[in-house]
Amino acid sequence: MKNTRKKIFIVDDVPANLSIGRNLLKEFYDVYPAPSAAKLFEILEKVIPDLVLLDIDMPEMDGYQAIKIMKADTRFRDIPVIFLTAKDDEASEMEGFDLGALDYITKPFSGPLLLRRISNLLLIEQQKHDLKDYADNLEVKVKEKTDEIYNLQNAILATVTDLVEFRDKSTGGHIIRTQRYLKVLVDELFNWEEYKEEIEKWNMDFFVTSAQLHDVGKIAITDLILNKPGKLDPEEFEIMKTHTTVGVEATERIMNETKEHSFLLHALLIAGTHHEKWDGSGYPGGLSGKNIPLEGRLMAIVDVYDALVSERPYKKAFDHEKACGIIEENAGSHFDPTLVEVFKKVKDMFEKIKNDF
Ligand code: C2E
Ligand code: SIN
Ligand code: SIN
Ligand code: SIN
Ligand code: FE
Numbered sequence: 001m002k003n004t005r006k007k008i009f010i011v012d013d014v015p016a017n018l019s020i021g022r023n024l025l026k027e028f029y030d031v032y033p034a035p036s037a038a039k040l041f042e043i044l045e046k047v048i049p050d051l052v053l054l055d056i057d058m059p060e061m062d063g064y065q066a067i068k069i070m071k072a073d074t075r076f077r078d079i080p081v082i083f084l085t086a087k088d089d090e091a092s093e094m095e096g097f098d099l100g101a102l103d104y105i106t107k108p109f110s111g112p113l114l115l116r117r118i119s120n121l122l123l124i125e126q127q128k129h130d131l132k133d134y135a136d137n138l139e140v141k142v143k144e145k146t147d148e149i150y151n152l153q154n155a156i157l158a159t160v161t162d163l164v165e166f167r168d169k170s171t172g173g174h175i176i177r178t179q180r181y182l183k184v185l186v187d188e189l190f191n192w193e194e195y196k197e198e199i200e201k202w203n204m205d206f207f208v209t210s211a212q213l214h215d216v217g218k219i220a221i222t223d224l225i226l227n228k229p230g231k232l233d234p235e236e237f238e239i240m241k242t243h244t245t246v247g248v249e250a251t252e253r254i255m256n257e258t259k260e261h262s263f264l265l266h267a268l269l270i271a272g273t274h275h276e277k278w279d280g281s282g283y284p285g286g287l288s289g290k291n292i293p294l295e296g297r298l299m300a301i302v303d304v305y306d307a308l309v310s311e312r313p314y315k316k317a318f319d320h321e322k323a324c325g326i327i328e329e330n331a332g333s334h335f336d337p338t339l340v341e342v343f344k345k346v347k348d349m350f351e352k353i354k355n356d357f
Contacts, residue, residue, distance in 0.1 A: 005030050006050040006122055011040045011066070012084070013058040017107070021053060021084075024111045025118075037061035041069070044076055050122055054101075056085040056092065067099045080125055082118070084109070153263075154209075161212045164219055167226060173357050174306055175212045180353045181302040183208050185339075188346045189298075194338055198294055203262060207295070210267035214274050214299055217246030229313045241283045247271030266295055274299035277334045289336075297336040301327060301343050304334070309354050320351040 010021040011034045018033040025031045032049065034040045037058060052070075056063035063083060070076040083096040088106040096104045102121055105114060161175050186204065189195050218226060221243055225236045232240060251268040255261055273287065273296025280288030282300075308323035318326075324347050331340035343350075 007032060007047060008051045008053060008118070009034055009040060009043065009049045010053040010084075011035075011037060011058075011063070012053075012055040014055075017055070024114065028115070028119075037063070037066040040066060044070075048075070049079060050125065051118065052079055052081045053084045053118075054081050056083055056087050056096070064095065064099060067096075067101060071100045080121060082121065084114075157209065157212060160216060160219075164215055167219065167223065174310065175215075177353055177357055178214070178299075178302055178306055179208050179211050181305060181350055182211050182298060184346050184349045184353070185298055185302060185342060188342050189339075192338070192342060195294065202266070206263040207266045210263055211270055211299060211302075213247065213251065213267040214270045214303065215243060215247070216250055216267075216271060217243035217248075220246045227313055231314055241275070244272055244275055244284045269293040269295040270299045272296070274303055276300070278336050279333045282334075292336075297339055301335055301339055305343075305350060306354075320347075320354065 006029050008025055008029045009032045010018060010025070012018050012021070013035055015035065018035065022031045022033055032043055032047065034043055038060065040052070040054075054063045054066060063085065067081055067083075070079065070081065081101045082103040082105060083093075083101045084105050084107060085092070085096075086107045087093075093104045103117060105117065165175060183204075186199060186207065189199055221240060225232065225239055228236065248268055248271055251264055251271060255264050255268070258264075273285070273293050276282040276285060276287045276292040276296050277300070278289060278292070278297070280286050282292075305323055305327060308318045308326055309320060311317040324344075327335065327343060328340060331337040
């Protein structure tokens with residue numbers, strides 16, 4: 001509790017009551033006597049008290065009217081009010097509580113008991129405030145920390161992504177476009193009963209962002225292979241295939257160092273399975289059908305579309321129609337046939353993303 005003395009207003013039209021109250025309270029509190037409700041509101045314009053002791057029967061404005069006005073005013077709404085009154089019938093007391101009073105004490109009252117009830121109430125109010133301050137503070141702190149971590153994560157991710165793109169000269173923009181294609185594809189997937197339930201569990205921001213890391217393992221591939229102008233020989237292609245497992249290993253290493261896994265799990269599955277094929281002829285696992293994580297099956301379509309419409313050291317860029325033709329031909333062999341149907345629904349948007357870039 002703060003050391004500053006608490007302020008209590010006491011409102012009563014009988015001067016003797018004001019001085020009794022004042023004498024009782026002044027040792028512990030700063031007391032502001034008010035002989036009428038009008039005077040109460042006058043003082044309230046200048047001082048916000050910690051508590052108001054309010055008489056009910058007063059000429060002009062009575063205590064019920066006064067509390068109603070207080071509760072209707074956002075500046076005064078949260079000031080605790082105790083009714084201090086000679087009206088000791090149940091209906092009056094109920095009405096007092098209904099109007100928002102925190103306590104109802106009938107006169108004549110015992111001085112020590114009144115003091116105890118007041119100090120209890122002020123303590124509870126103080127704890128309520130402290131708790132709210134603490135919660136507000138915590139919320140701000142957590143938000144700051146979360147933003148910091150999010151920014152750091154994005155900065156590291158962007159740097160790693162840049163490194164991959166920088167080495168792999170032929171794939172400028174690949175990673176950004178890939179995220180946009182993936183977003184379009186997965187947004188459409190929400191309309192398909194078959195996969196809706198699974199993707200509803202995903203955090204879409206995490207999923208789409210983590211796709212940047214799908215080729216992170218290419219960092220480990222020698223330039224001679226990565227940027228070879230012609231066709232890779234089988235040995236070279238074997239080395240190229242390791243970009244999937246290297247990506248998984250790198251992601252696993254980060255996962256071992258951190259508790260935050262939901263983001264990295266998408267990244268790991270995408271890096272590890274984007275070259276698997278529906279018929280089991282892909283790499284590195286030779287997984288088939290729905291044994292290939294959905295993340296990998298989605299990424300496969302997006303990755304190949306982008307590779308097809310882009311120029312590579314080993315191939316020219318194909319136009320959109322040809323790329324779509326190749327993807328559709330490979331439904332059920334390379335790609336999940338349902339996802340190819342999904343792709344067909346949104347392929348115009350793929351073309352737009354490709355041309356916008
Ligand atoms: P990438 O260039 O980003 O290609 C990704 C995937 O797109 C390829 O995976 C393949 O499934 C598909 N793709 C690319 N070009 C064509 C194409 O002309 N026709 C068809 N039907 N599909 C195509 P893949 O084959 O597992 O290759 C993985 C990565 O290995 C490629 O990524 C690229 O970096 C490299 N790579 C593959 N083949 C060659 C090659 O002949 N020469 C060189 N220098 N690199 C290659
Ligand atoms: C979202 O992608 O933001 C909703 C799905 C989730 O967070 O699990
Ligand atoms: C890539 O384009 O992904 C690697 C460079 C190449 O095709 O040789
Ligand atoms: C994964 O962890 O799922 C990637 C390895 C694989 O392709 O089987
Ligand atoms: Fe790849």
